[in-house]
Amino acid sequence: MGACVSRPKGWAMGLSKKKKNGGHRQKRIIRRRVSSSNKSTNPQHQGSMDSAWFDCTSVMDSERGDEEFYSVYDDVVSLNGSESALQRTREGGGDESDRMQGLAVVQNNCLPCIPSSSPPAVENKLSFRKRLGPSRLSFKWREGHAAAAAAAPADPTLVSPRAVVRRPIAGSTIPYCPMGKRMADCWSPLEPNTFKVRGKNYLRDKKKELAPNCAAYYPFGVDIFLSQRKIDHIARFVELPVVNVDGDVPSILVVNVQIPLYPISMFQSEHDGEGMNLVMYFKLSESYSKDLPSHFRDSLTKFINDEVERVRGFPVDTIAPFRERLKILGRIVNMDELSKLNLNTAERKLMNACNEKPVLSRPQHEFYLGENYFEIDLDLHRFSYVSRKGIESFHERMKLSILDFGLTIQGNKAEELPEHILCCVRLDELDYNNRYHLGT
Incomplete structure (x- = not known):
């Protein structure tokens, strides 16, 4: 699938300044490339996003607390297992080929495209979730939710992040006592x-x-x-x-x-x-x-x-x-x-x-x-x-x-x-x- 992340001016120039700016500058460049997906206006790639990345169950998953929030960046890394090359790029280590491979991981996995009318990148993940809404991004589920999603019905209105509790059997909460005996509850x-x-x-x-x-x-x-x-x-x-x-x-x-x-x-x-x-x-x-x-x-x-x-x-x-x-x-x-x-x-x-x-x-x-x-x-x-x-x-x-x-x-x-x-x-x-x- 082609790249849908736009390239801001001077992106290659930032790579040539490894010795001068250090690893921290390179880390910011990578994150800027992730947020730059907001500027994608290619209608062809926008249509592919709707079919491949739209996750209706993320609406229910967004009810979880902030401690269970998984960023888009983590989803991209987990797509093809090329985390090691990207990690070396983030830390400022590795050679030029590692850095190019790390950028290719971000680019070729096609981050979820955000319509041009969406707000720009935000400072923290809480406001990010409030502005963009849970239905536009595909968040990573925990292992327990993945198993529940496999058995869940196709109708998104019937999907719940909570575990489905089996219907209790009628009369199972209060015990029976024969007439004439005295027993509490x-x-x-x-x-x-x-x-x-x-x-x-x-x-x-x-x-x-x-x-x-x-x-x-x-x-x-x-x-x-x-x-x-x-x-x-x-x-x-x-x-x-x-x-x-x-x-x-x-x-x-x-x-x-x-x-x-x-x-x-x-x-x-x-x-x-x-x-x-x-x-x-x-x-x-x-x-x-x-x-x-x-x-x-x-x-x-x-x-x-x-x-x-x-x-x-x-x-x-x-x-x-x-x-x-x-x-x-x-x-x-x-x-x-x-x-x-x-x-x-x-x-x-x-x-x-x-x-x-x-x-x-x-x-x-x-x-x-x-x-x-x-x-x-x-x-x-x-x-x-x-x-x-x-x-x-x-x-x-x-x-x-x-x-x-x-x-x-x-x-x-x-x-x-x-x-x-x-x-x-x-x-x-x-x-x-x-x-x-x-x-x-």
């Missing part, structure tokens, strides 16, 4: 009949009863992931098991509870930031069609298919999504143990008032339907200020608490009662510290 299955729900005659007597001892979904794993921003549709980033169950509803239910970890402010305009994702995985009951009544199965089908219903109101009726009936059931099992801690009066009243009190998840929820799963995202970032303050004060007490969590679909008509449990699980003294960061 684990999860356990829970009997559905431990929750109180609307009974058969609730519309007349307003009394709640223990739920039937059958649920639509049963737990098989729990995860906690930390993230700088809340993660929606988290099922995309985990490896779910393959479950083949024929039916009208998905075989896997994923519940993603998004909990904020940043300080809460009353006048907060953005409801996002650092937090944790408490993810619970449930599998469809094998006796789903046998144990659950038809009215609950019909309600679940409407819920998943996002159907709407007419709601009586004043002065006119309204149309509401069926998913707005989703109701959260939660309670602290070891309330007496936590009461012995150093709780102030407001915290104690808040915990007693909210314990075992069901709450509709609307409108702080989102739903995602996959190939064989259905995901429910409960966004606690958008809860009221009082609720978020209570969650903030509960962060450090979470590793001392035994929590029972459940979901149900609220029954508003006599033919939709009694309510049944959609899913439930027990969380024993979970510790979110030092957990896996997902999506960062």
Whole structure:
């Protein structure tokens, strides 16, 4: 390939002054020839640069720190292995043939041509990178990045300088503990009949009863992931098991509870930031069609298919999504143990008032339907200020608490009662510290 480096005036004259100026003068001459590539205006060589030297992945590689910066000069030396002759030229040693060979290394390897509109050579490598932009030069990668580039996809938007992390297996971060045993930082299955729900005659007597001892979904794993921003549709980033169950509803239910970890402010305009994702995985009951009544199965089908219903109101009726009936059931099992801690009066009243009190998840929820799963995202970032303050004060007490969590679909008509449990699980003294960061 022909030379694309222009020759400034007096370039040969500088070579004839070896004895007078010494090695330092020769070193500056070589570097000036490298920077003189900015002045190349030959359109033929400019076109060859676009096809041979344009490196789309250097955009991602430029995110590394200055200590990993590799100059263009190093790339040129590494192209044909003629470093020894060039090194002798830089040091001012060697004969005339060595110096000419060293210059030929720089010239014949055709430094990357910079358009004439680009700024002149700069004083340091940091400003050089900022002015020219990473996409115009091909920087040298470390050995690890070269191996990753070979296996990377062709699409440059999918290339990342960070190592590609394999998707975590669902339920791999929190261990399982059999029901009846006490072990910290684990999860356990829970009997559905431990929750109180609307009974058969609730519309007349307003009394709640223990739920039937059958649920639509049963737990098989729990995860906690930390993230700088809340993660929606988290099922995309985990490896779910393959479950083949024929039916009208998905075989896997994923519940993603998004909990904020940043300080809460009353006048907060953005409801996002650092937090944790408490993810619970449930599998469809094998006796789903046998144990659950038809009215609950019909309600679940409407819920998943996002159907709407007419709601009586004043002065006119309204149309509401069926998913707005989703109701959260939660309670602290070891309330007496936590009461012995150093709780102030407001915290104690808040915990007693909210314990075992069901709450509709609307409108702080989102739903995602996959190939064989259905995901429910409960966004606690958008809860009221009082609720978020209570969650903030509960962060450090979470590793001392035994929590029972459940979901149900609220029954508003006599033919939709009694309510049944959609899913439930027990969380024993979970510790979110030092957990896996997902999506960062």
